[in-house]
Amino acid sequence: MIRIALLALLALPACTQLSGTVDRVTEAAVGNPARSVIRPAIERQTGNAAQADRITDCVIQNATPGELTRIAADATSVEGPAPDITLLIAQILQRPATSQCAAAAA
Numbered sequence: 001m002i003r004i005a006l007l008a009l010l011a012l013p014a015c016t017q018l019s020g021t022v023d024r025v026t027e028a029a030v031g032n033p034a035r036s037v038i039r040p041a042i043e044r045q046t047g048n049a050a051q052a053d054r055i056t057d058c059v060i061q062n063a064t065p066g067e068l069t070r071i072a073a074d075a076t077s078v079e080g081p082a083p084d085i086t087l088l089i090a091q092i093l094q095r096p097a098t099s100q101c102a103a104a105a106a
Helices: 002-046 049-062 065-073 083-093 096-105
Strands: none
Touching: 002 049, 002 065, 002 083, 049 083, 049 096, 065 083, 083 096
């Protein structure tokens, strides 16, 4: 029983590392296309490119992988983000961690 507990404790850092790797891979795969949707939407609201970059980072950091995937899927739209994607971005911005990050970025 003690051996099992010890093995579980030893495996915990590996799980944490794997999770971080998955997050980085997800961001690389869908974060860049999602950024191409989020940033223009934010810049239209702020009118400031530098501020839009910083707030876009906040949105990407606080979005789930599934949300980033949904947003990234809209990257090929020529007409700009669909209304549901605009709403999703707004919902992510309303989360406490995102709004704190965005306020610091302003």
